[in-house]
Amino acid sequence: MTAMVELRDVHKSFGPLHVLRGVSLSVRQGEVAVILGPSGSGKSTLLRTINHLEKVESGTVEIEGELLGYRRSGDRLHELHEREILRQRTKIGFVFQNFNLFPHLTVRQNVAEAPLSAQRRPRAEVDALVTRLLDRVGLAEKAGAYPRTLSGGQQQRVAIARALALEPKVLLFDEPTSALDPELVGEVLEVMKDLARSGTTMLVVTHEIGFAREVADTVVFMDAGLILEQGPPSQVLDGPRHERTRAFIGKVL
Amino acid sequence: MTLSGTQAAPAARRDEISLRVVPTRHPLRWAASALALLLFAMAANSLFTNPAWEWEVVGEYLFAPSVLRSVVLTLELTALGIVLGFALGTVLALMRLSPNRLLSSVAWGYVWLFRSVPLILQLLFWYNLALLYPRLSFGVPFGPAFFDVGTMDLIGPLTAAALGLALHQAAYAAEIVRGGLLSVDPGQREAAAALGIPRVRRLFRIILPQAMRTIVPNAGNEIIGLVKGTSVVYIMALPELFYQVQVIYMRNGRVMALLLVAAVWYLALTTALSAAQFYVERHYGRGRS
Numbered sequence: 191m192t193a194m195v196e197l198r199d200v201h202k203s204f205g206p207l208h209v210l211r212g213v214s215l216s217v218r219q220g221e222v223a224v225i226l227g228p229s230g231s232g233k234s235t236l237l238r239t240i241n242h243l244e245k246v247e248s249g250t251v252e253i254e255g256e257l258l259g260y261r262r263s264g265d266r267l268h269e270l271h272e273r274e275i276l277r278q279r280t281k282i283g284f285v286f287q288n289f290n291l292f293p294h295l296t297v298r299q300n301v302a303e304a305p306l307s308a309q310r311r312p313r314a315e316v317d318a319l320v321t322r323l324l325d326r327v328g329l330a331e332k333a334g335a336y337p338r339t340l341s342g343g344q345q346q347r348v349a350i351a352r353a354l355a356l357e358p359k360v361l362l363f364d365e366p367t368s369a370l371d372p373e374l375v376g377e378v379l380e381v382m383k384d385l386a387r388s389g390t391t392m393l394v395v396t397h398e399i400g401f402a403r404e405v406a407d408t409v410v411f412m413d414a415g416l417i418l419e420q421g422p423p424s425q426v427l428d429g430p431r432h433e434r435t436r437a438f439i440g441k442v443l
Numbered sequence: 444m445t446l447s448g449t450q451a452a453p454a455a456r457r458d459e460i461s462l463r464v465v466p467t468r469h470p471l472r473w474a475a476s477a478l479a480l481l482l483f484a485m486a487a488n489s490l491f492t493n494p495a496w497e498w499e500v501v502g503e504y505l506f507a508p509s510v511l512r513s514v515v516l517t518l519e520l521t522a523l524g525i526v527l528g529f530a531l532g533t534v535l536a537l538m539r540l541s542p543n544r545l546l547s548s549v550a551w552g553y554v555w556l557f558r559s560v561p562l563i564l565q566l567l568f569w570y571n572l573a574l575l576y577p578r579l580s581f582g583v584p585f586g587p588a589f590f591d592v593g594t595m596d597l598i599g600p601l602t603a604a605a606l607g608l609a610l611h612q613a614a615y616a617a618e619i620v621r622g623g624l625l626s627v628d629p630g631q632r633e634a635a636a637a638l639g640i641p642r643v644r645r646l647f648r649i650i651l652p653q654a655m656r657t658i659v660p661n662a663g664n665e666i667i668g669l670v671k672g673t674s675v676v677y678i679m680a681l682p683e684l685f686y687q688v689q690v691i692y693m694r695n696g697r698v699m700a701l702l703l704v705a706a707v708w709y710l711a712l713t714t715a716l717s718a719a720q721f722y723v724e725r726h727y728g729r730g731r732s
């Protein structure tokens with residue numbers, strides 16, 4: 191069976207800064223991978239290359255065996271047109287640290303926007319979908335509210351519903367709880383656990399070790415643009431092989 | 444806990460004594476207000492008692508057909524200048540922000556040129572374009588022409604005025620729109636892109652409505668400036684408001700009264716626009732507060 195997400199030897203630089211230095215990673219359908227690592231190790235950049243918000247310099251990213259951002263012919267990679275890239279992105283949901291909800295649209299409009307304009311699905315169908323999703327994240331009664339009137343935890347749950355509205359194959363989370371007050375972290379993690387249990391493929395960058403231990407199938411430890419080690423939580427969290435992993439986990443716990 | 448302590452205390456104390464708030468006094472503010480009121484009363488008094496203002500003449504001409512027609516022309520020129528100016532300005536702003544160096548340089552050059560040349564000079568330039576190009580032809584660049592027309596026939600005074608105002612306005616509008624686009628959090632663009640929303644939709648549905656919050660107050664300034672700014676087209680003998688009152692007072696010598704007619708109309712127009720701006724701002728401010 192092909193992997194849901196497959197990265198092969200991905201390199202990415204910002205000017206002279208070599209941020210990803212050959213990352214290979216494979217995530218199966220329904221798998222939850224939690225990515226840990228110190229600040230600046232390239233975790234966000236890695237997620238952003240997966241939905242082509244950042245172009246890779248070499249290496250490939252595949253979703254369900256489909257090459258992302260490029261078309262291969264012979265030994266050449268042709269860059270895809272914007273429209274194709276947008277179509278590919280609808281297979282991937284992205285949840286940001288700062289939510290990035292559209293402040294001038296209501297909760298319902300935020301969630302409905304992508305299925306209507308990116309996927310051109312009929313309005314009635316989208317309306318039903320939005321209602322179902324808001325219910326799922328526990329915010330059915332907030333459909334008409336504007337994002338600013340919600341708490342951080344509620345905003346992030348709306349952002350998750352918005353990402354789910356594309357009915358994506360993979361969900362990417364970049365530190366989804368880092369901008370939240372401690373007492374609001376739980377409600378967001380609950381929603382994510384529920385998604386994990388229902389078999390959603392997820393890549394999650396987080397510092398919540400408890401979440402990793404409970405939900406992750408795989409824990410990936412990144413350092414300085416490389417994957418230093420990966421494996422089941424029990425192995426990476428409790429018996430890390432590398433000194434740097436041990437030091438990092440010692441610090442966050 | 445301190446929190447519950449402070450919460451319980453006021454409730455208990457309110458029963459014992461009722462507290463009254465005494466606001467601070469501001470004697471200087473009082474004195475300044477009194478002075479302002481006095482000056483206002485004096486000005487108003489002279490406005491209505493000095494017969495040189497000739498209010499009855501003002502009343503006579505305020506709604507005269509020729510004046511009303513000139514008000515309509517002023518409004519038309521303003522509307523053309525703003526609509527075309529902001530349409531072109533938006534295109535220029537997008538070009539300026541484009542990663543393509545050529546497009547962004549062209550936009551920069553345009554703004555540089557049209558902000559540097561005085562409007563009045565530019566208007567005369569368009570008006571006299573026929574001296575430079577007696578005929579204009581349309582067709583394949585460097586190839587055959589489909590048809591051509593005399594420049595004078597195509598660019599009359601009205602077209603020259605509208606063109607001049609719009610091109611001038613576009614340079615300022617470009618900077619206002621660019622400022623607005625830059626004021627939107629880059630995370631918004633990124634979130635929209637990550638959701639696969641098409642580029643044009645991203646601009647019109649996500650970015651511009653948020654940019655409008657900074658664009659509208661500045662655009663309001665520009666529109667109000669332009670209502671009055673249209674008066675420079677009097678040099679092309681276009682009967683807009685300012686030209687028209689000049690024509691009338693040259694004939695009857697009632698200079699102050701007719702200047703007052705124009706002033707009253709400009710006041711009325713800008714007041715209406717300010718009111719409209721209030722509602723437009725409230726519309727684009729939804730979701731914040």
Ligand SMILES: Nc1ncnc2c1ncn2[C@@H]1O[C@H](COP(=O)(O)OP(=O)(O)OP(=O)(O)O)[C@@H](O)[C@H]1O
Pocket residue numbers: 204207209227228229230231232233234235236
């Ligand atoms: N657009 C950019 N331009 C230049 N440098 C960048 C850009 N984005 C990221 N970087 C740099 O790349 C490195 C990796 O950044 P990245 O955001 O991927 O790290 P991270 O592991 O997510 O860190 P954190 O835990 O702080 O979020 C950092 O040194 C960062 O400064």
Ligand SMILES: [Mg+2]
Pocket residue numbers: 233234235364365
């Ligand atoms: Mg990061």
